Amino acid sequence: MPLKTLPLLAFVATLAAAAPGFAQVAPKPLAYPATRSVEQVDVYHGTRVTDPYRWLEDDNAADTKAWVQAQNAVTEQAFAAMPQRQPVRQIYTQLFNFERFGVPFKEGGRYFWTRNDGLQQQAVLYTATTLSAPPTVALDPNLLSKDGTVALTGTVPSRDGRLLAYGTASAGSDWQTWRVRDLASGADRPDTIEWVKFSSATWTPDGQGFFYARYDAPAPGTKLSGANYFQKLYYHRLGTPQSADVLVAENPADKEWGFGTSVSDDGRMVFVNVWKGSGRRNGLMLLPLKDGAFVPAKPQPLTLDFDAQYIPLALDGQRLVLRTDNGAPNSRLVSVDIGRHLNLPAGSPTPAPQWQTLVAETGDAMVGTTAVGGRFFVRYLRDASTLVRVHAADGKAIRDVALPGVGSAGGFGGRWDDDETFFSYTSLITPADIYRLNVATGEVTLFKRPATAFDPTQYETRRAFVTSKDGTKFPVFIGHRKGLKPDGSNPTLLYGYGGFNVPNTPAYNVTAATWMAMGGVYVSASIRGGGEYGRAWHEAGTKLKKQNVFDDFIAAGEWLVSEKITSPKKLAINGGSNGGLLVGAVLNQRPELFGAAVPAVGVMDMLRFHKFTIGWAWVSDYGSSDDAEQFKALKAYSPLHNIAAGKAYPPVLVMTADHDDRVVPAHSFKYTAALQAADTGPAQKLIRIETNAGHGAGKPTSKIIEERSDMLAFMAYHLGLAVKAPAP
Secondary structure: OOHHHOOOHHHHOOHHHHHHHOOOOOOOOOOOOOOOOOOOEEEEOOEEEEOOOHHHHOOOOHHHHHHHHHHHHHHHHHHHOOOOHHHHHHHHHHHHOOOEEOOOEEEOOEEEEEEEOOOOOOOEEEEEOOOOOOOEEEEOHHHOOOOOOEEEEEEEEOOOOOEEEEEEEEOOOOOEEEEEEEOOOOOEEEEEEEEEOOOOOEEOOOOOEEEEEEOOOOOOOOOOOOOOOOOEEEEEEOOOOHHHOEEEEOOOOOOOEEEEEEEOOOOOEEEEEEEEOOOOOEEEEEEEOEOOEOOOOOOEEEEOOOOOOEEEEEEEOOEEEEEEOOOOOOOEEEEEEOHHHOOOOOOOOOOOOOOEEEEOOOOOEEEEEEEEOOEEEEEEEEOOEEEEEEEEOOOOEEEEOOOOOOOEEEEOOOOOOOOEEEEEEEEOOEEEEEEEEEOOOOOEEEEEOOOOOOOHHHEEEEEEEEEOOOOOEEEEEEEEEOOOOOOOOOOEEEEOOOOOOOOOOOOOOHHHHHHHHOOOEEEEEOOOOOOOOOHHHHHOOOHHHOHHHHHHHHHHHHHHHHOOOOOHHHEEEEEEOHHHHHHHHHHHHOHHHOOEEEEEOOOOOOOOHHHOHHHHHHHHHHOOOOOHHHHHHHHHHOHHHOOOOOOOOOOEEEEEEOOOOOOOOHHHHHHHHHHHHOOOOOOOEEEEEEOOOOOOOOOOHHHHHHHHHHHHHHHHHHHOOOOOOOOO
16 A cells, blocks of 8 residues: 555544553653863953853864764664654654645746655656646756755746756755756756855846846855855856856945846846845846847846835836835835836936835735736735735726635736736645636636645644733634643644744644644744734834744743643744744743743854854844844843753753754754753753754755654653554
């Protein structure tokens, strides 16, 4: 019997009943590796701060590598004693093994979409001339490496559908290499683009080349530094070496500038998005094309005030339609006459744009808009669930797109003259279905539906609202097996993120499904700092207000206990990246509230984060220790600097990767060393360091299964949740 069709319900039906009576064996004390300390003291605005594990910041040093090896050995010893490890991995593998599809898009009369047959290391890009025609492989990244660690970072067909620009990254790194493939022959052209990070490719309509952003290559034997670690926008013409690429835009005077590009559907204009750090405010410049071709010229500013977000959508003559939160914290659609911004005499000031409202701001946060088939598809979030409204070219509302329920929808891409678009819909207990939508009629038809061993009819979800410390209400999404008894005994996993304007909405993921199949309760909290309720919601969780994020997450934990869904000893918390910071901070503030904690690839040193790789870009959300007032706020919650010695901590599993060049592993290394050295009780304090892996994007299937099933096994072991292996 194929693995994906193994019966699941037969063995999980008894798990919830078995868990309360599970006889937990006390873990044996572990001998953590000795971590040497150094006499490192930094002075911030007159305050002395020790940093005894500074040497762990050099992840390439021999002694750091030895420390990593020793820590992994101890962690492996601990996992070997957990009877849940193998059965959880088997369940996770079974639930991961289902066919998954990406949202189709169309270019040059061809459809493109991704598909993973279940356990492929990387998803494969397919193409077809019609939706009913047998698809062919456009690009299979599984053939690019033996271990599956080379992942696609982007695929962009030329407008005639003949060529495919594609980016790859190795071991989860943010660094990309871009190449060009001839789709008819399947052969790569000699064009190779290096030193790309945080950028895609944008073809000119003539198909002769594309725009991209890159960093300067460092001199041999040196590392990237402030002198060359800033983006420049280039145009690459096919058949020429990268050294001949045309510099389009740069700003050495402000090295925080980064660039993204798009081209109007009519092929007349390049829109140059200028971003600064990770903030939601951006600049926008215009670069006219001639007959779909790039003629070397400098982009002309539409606005470089960086006072709001400006996302171009459609160009009709000289009328440009954008989505912006200028004057509208929940965002609106506006139009502007760009004629007065083009062909300005040299040295003349940029005129202030004259915005005209097309679709007004509403009480719901506008989080995405596309222009397809002469319509604007506007995605809103209403209490963190997707609402999609279709507007005519003049802004008049036409209809809402009927969605199956409370969940998350995305996609709706295409061009202004297309007659169709595609979108995905998912909820906490249903994998993403892919739909086709007829733009003219609004008719929605199913294109692809995954088949999975997880049976959503056996589970239930609901949205509830929690009140935070200051009276702010926010939604949480709860999923579990039907018939849950609110007696405080249910092992519960609480997940959160809370930052960078990223909304946390209900969506299916195998980690949640596996936890629910094991008999647990899964809870996702939509806390401040995200984008669930617009700009004000995001900013209420940034810089000097970051404590609001932690208060919200703590309130969610307290609510789960007060509602008798769980109890502190049965409550685990998890988050990754900014969510790892969240877990580390609340763990220091309320260690007695939780039964287990797993901070993954977290930002743990809030005084030095901006000194590593792209960390400077996060100052827009966090602030910086270089500022005296912000230093006080950062030091007050920084996970590394606030470990509460003398208090009993629950078991902690820190997770990171040795090749992470976004949130460098030094954060987790130093935090773990400090946690193990502090007097926080006998509960396990472990670190799991994935080797030859990065921040998470493009991680091969095998590593995902191993990593996340270990996380769930750790939680199950320490919360006393028995797990049985699937029946053969």
